[in-house]
Amino acid sequence: xxxxxxxxxxxxxxxxxxxxQRRGSSGAAVFxxxxxxxxxxxxxxxxxxxRQAMTAAVAPENVVVLRGGVDSEMLSILxxxxxxxxxxxxxxxxxxxxALASAELYVVIDLPKRSSxxxxxxxxxxxxxxxxxxxxxxxxxxxxxxxxGRSEIIAGRGAAAEFAGLDxxxxxxxxxxxxxxxxxxxxxxxxxxxxxxxxxxxxxxxxERDQSYQAVYARLDSAxxxxxxxxxxxxxxxxxxxxxxxxxxxxxxxxxxxRLVTVLGTLVAALMGMGALxxxxxxxxxxxxxxxxxxxxxxxxxxxxxxxxxxxLLESLVLALAGGAIGAGLAxxxxxxxxxxxxxxxxxxxxxxxxxxxxxxxxxxxxxxxGIGLIGGAFPAIRAARLPVAVALRDL
Amino acid sequence: xSDNVWVSVRGVDKVFVRGSESIHVLxxxxxxxxxxxxxxxxxxxxxxxxxLLNLIGGLDRPxxxxxxxxxxxxxxxxxRRLAAWRARQVGLVFQLYHLMTALTAERNVELPLLLSPLNxxxxxxxxxxxxxxxxxxDRARHYPSQLSGGEQQRVGIARAxxxxxxxxxxxxPTGDLDRKSGDEILGLLQALNREHGKTIVMVTxxxxxxxxxxxxxxLNKGRLSAEMPE
Ligand SMILES: Nc1ncnc2c1ncn2[C@@H]1O[C@H](COP(=O)(O)OP(=O)(O)OP(=O)(O)O)[C@@H](O)[C@H]1O
Ligand SMILES: [Mg+2]
Numbered sequence: 290x291x292x293x294x295x296x297x298x299x300x301x302x303x304x305x306x307x308x309x310q311r312r313g314s315s316g317a318a319v320f321x322x323x324x325x326x327x328x329x330x331x332x333x334x335x336x337x338x339x340r341q342a343m344t345a346a347v348a349p350e351n352v353v354v355l356r357g358g359v360d361s362e363m364l365s366i367l368x369x370x371x372x373x374x375x376x377x378x379x380x381x382x383x384x385x386x387x388a389l390a391s392a393e394l395y396v397v398i399d400l401p402k403r404s405s406x407x408x409x410x411x412x413x414x415x416x417x418x419x420x421x422x423x424x425x426x427x428x429x430x431x432x433x434x435x436x437x438g439r440s441e442i443i444a445g446r447g448a449a450a451e452f453a454g455l456d457x458x459x460x461x462x463x464x465x466x467x468x469x470x471x472x473x474x475x476x477x478x479x480x481x482x483x484x485x486x487x488x489x490x491x492x493x494x495x496x497e498r499d500q501s502y503q504a505v506y507a508r509l510d511s512a513x514x515x516x517x518x519x520x521x522x523x524x525x526x527x528x529x530x531x532x533x534x535x536x537x538x539x540x541x542x543x544x545x546x547x548r549l550v551t552v553l554g555t556l557v558a559a560l561m562g563m564g565a566l567x568x569x570x571x572x573x574x575x576x577x578x579x580x581x582x583x584x585x586x587x588x589x590x591x592x593x594x595x596x597x598x599x600x601x602l603l604e605s606l607v608l609a610l611a612g613g614a615i616g617a618g619l620a621x622x623x624x625x626x627x628x629x630x631x632x633x634x635x636x637x638x639x640x641x642x643x644x645x646x647x648x649x650x651x652x653x654x655x656x657x658x659x660g661i662g663l664i665g666g667a668f669p670a671i672r673a674a675r676l677p678v679a680v681a682l683r684d685l
Numbered sequence: 686x687s688d689n690v691w692v693s694v695r696g697v698d699k700v701f702v703r704g705s706e707s708i709h710v711l712x713x714x715x716x717x718x719x720x721x722x723x724x725x726x727x728x729x730x731x732x733x734x735x736x737l738l739n740l741i742g743g744l745d746r747p748x749x750x751x752x753x754x755x756x757x758x759x760x761x762x763x764x765r766r767l768a769a770w771r772a773r774q775v776g777l778v779f780q781l782y783h784l785m786t787a788l789t790a791e792r793n794v795e796l797p798l799l800l801s802p803l804n805x806x807x808x809x810x811x812x813x814x815x816x817x818x819x820x821x822x823d824r825a826r827h828y829p830s831q832l833s834g835g836e837q838q839r840v841g842i843a844r845a846x847x848x849x850x851x852x853x854x855x856x857x858p859t860g861d862l863d864r865k866s867g868d869e870i871l872g873l874l875q876a877l878n879r880e881h882g883k884t885i886v887m888v889t890x891x892x893x894x895x896x897x898x899x900x901x902x903x904l905n906k907g908r909l910s911a912e913m914p915e
Contacts, residue, residue, distance in 0.1 A: 296799050299796070299799050302787075303785050303788060306787030307787045582783065583785055583786075586779075586783040586785075589771065590800070590844075591768045591769060591770075591797065592799075593765065593768055678745075679744045682779070682783075
């Protein structure tokens with residue numbers, strides 16, 4: 290007997306060639322699956338983009354020092370003596386001005402969004418002189434740096450794009466303070482792009498924080514020194530601090546949103562996938578019943594059940610892959626790079642990010658489509674193979 | 686069983702059960718067809734002609750009784766073996782041709798050969814021979830929709846003979862054709878019987894068609910007879 294694969298190929302070819310005769314139901318299945326894949330890839334690209342925004346451009350040698358036992362800068366407080374001890378600890382990278390450690394504090398202000406005009410939260414970060422050394426990725430793209438001691442701010446380009454009134458030269462009134470935007474900065478796509486920066490001392494004054502800070506952002510000589518640096522700080526009896534790698538800290542911060550979006554996206558895609566599955570199932574049952582006569586004829590000629598099952602599965606797979614490719618293409622074309630922002634739940638402030646449709650996500654989407662196609666084709670394929678030949682030949 | 690009997694049906698019953706109702710279509714029916722014979726089966730609609738043909742062709746199994754074709758017992762053969770047997774031993778011709786609309790005439794004719802050990806070149810040669818035999822050499826690349834009913838039935842016959850089986854089973858092969866095309870098909874079957882030694886069992890409603898056969902049997906109320914029923 291000729292190779293079963295050749296038989297399956299012949300039967301599949303017959304079924305694929307007759308798809309145009311069933312274009313209604315086939316098209317419905319293709320577009321159903323395309324929609325599911327677009328939504329799946331779309332939502333996962335949000336999580337991906339958010340994760341990228343949160344963790345982008347974080348150097349491995351960067352660390353964050355917080356008060357002991359707190360998870361977030363928001364809840365942390367460090368006194369000036371503690372900051373000084375941190376700055377004097379061995380292992381920090383140095384430049385001409387001294388150790389690369391920036392004591393920072395952090396408030397959240399309300400600004401109207403450009404898109405809707407409604408107020409949303411933006412982090413306003415007070416940084417020390419070493420901030421630029423700690424985060425060399427921060428580059429002024431327009432204007433200049435703020436002058437220490439003055440009510441000047443620079444805005445991350447994500448924040449500037451997202452919120453009204455952060456154009457270069459404009460004045461921002463928050464409470465009884467008025468700030469002048471003197472610069473716009475980029476930060477290699479990192480989280481800082483969603484923030485506004487000013488001089489820590491000025492911010493302490495404006496918000497009556499005396500001399501307290503919330504965190505120290507510092508850069509180590511090398512990433513390998515983290516453990517020693519951490520041990521030195523945590524074993525120091527004068528301190529009660531938590532030392533984390535900045536990348537880990539951001540990942541922690543991203544986790545809630547990341548998980549929420551991923552779970553939500555997966556859930557929605559799973560629900561829609563059920564719909565598409567039934568669509569595919571229906572399409573393939575329709576296809577099998579439309580091809581009932583042809584299948585029965587092939588069986589009468591002596592073709593086995595195997596090639597028939599394979600042909601139904603392959604037809605379903607082809608339709609699903611077409612849908613998957615369309616859906617992935619849609620997600621890629623419409624969403625990739627699309628800028629949006631969302632609330633960072635830890636800091637209750639907006640994080641600007643771009644949808645990131647990665648090859649990995651596209652592959653996941655297409656694989657999902659293939660799964661829908663195979664499962665949707667399985668039962669109809671079994672029905673096709675079980676078709677009693679003599680009965681199917683007579684009811685025409 | 687005498688040497689030249691090719692089809693032997695012995696005491697076959699066929700009962701269809703539909704819900705609580707059961708239809709006794711064939712009752713202790715026996716039939717012998719000699720090799721090289723051209724037999725016509727007639728009988729009223731619903732008398733079981735197609736049912737009998739399906740049993741001889743291994744498309745269905747008898748409720749009881751024995752069926753032997755070319756020395757092989759079909760009753761009791763597994764589904765898989767029956768399919769392989771059909772592919773080798775029998776050519777089926779249908780009233781409505783049952784061609785694959787998506788395939789050209791030559792691809793349709795080639796289908797049964799995909800179940801044989803022949804290679805591509807051999808398959809092509811067999812297909813060409815079969816198409817030439819039915820007089821459709823120049824229509825090989827046509828799709829069924831581009832052929833007349835008579836031509837489509839010729840493709841159907843070419844497909845049935847391409848594996849060179851001894852037995853051809855034809856269920857109302859001219860039932861859907863006009864008189865002229867029907868006559869051509871009957872002439873073709875006759876030639877296959879006389880010149881190529883094919884054993885043919887043909888179901889028909891048409892006395893004109895049965896006249897071409899060597900013998901005619903009538904099926905009525907589950908039984909066969911040589912006499913036309915009242
Ligand atoms: N699979 C089946 N299930 C139930 N009843 C069946 C089945 N196949 C055939 N029958 C019944 O068996 C009887 C004989 O059918 P069959 O098709 O063999 O008749 P026929 O002589 O070929 O008729 P026609 O001349 O109309 O083609 C009919 O009453 C038919 O309804
Ligand atoms: Mg019939």
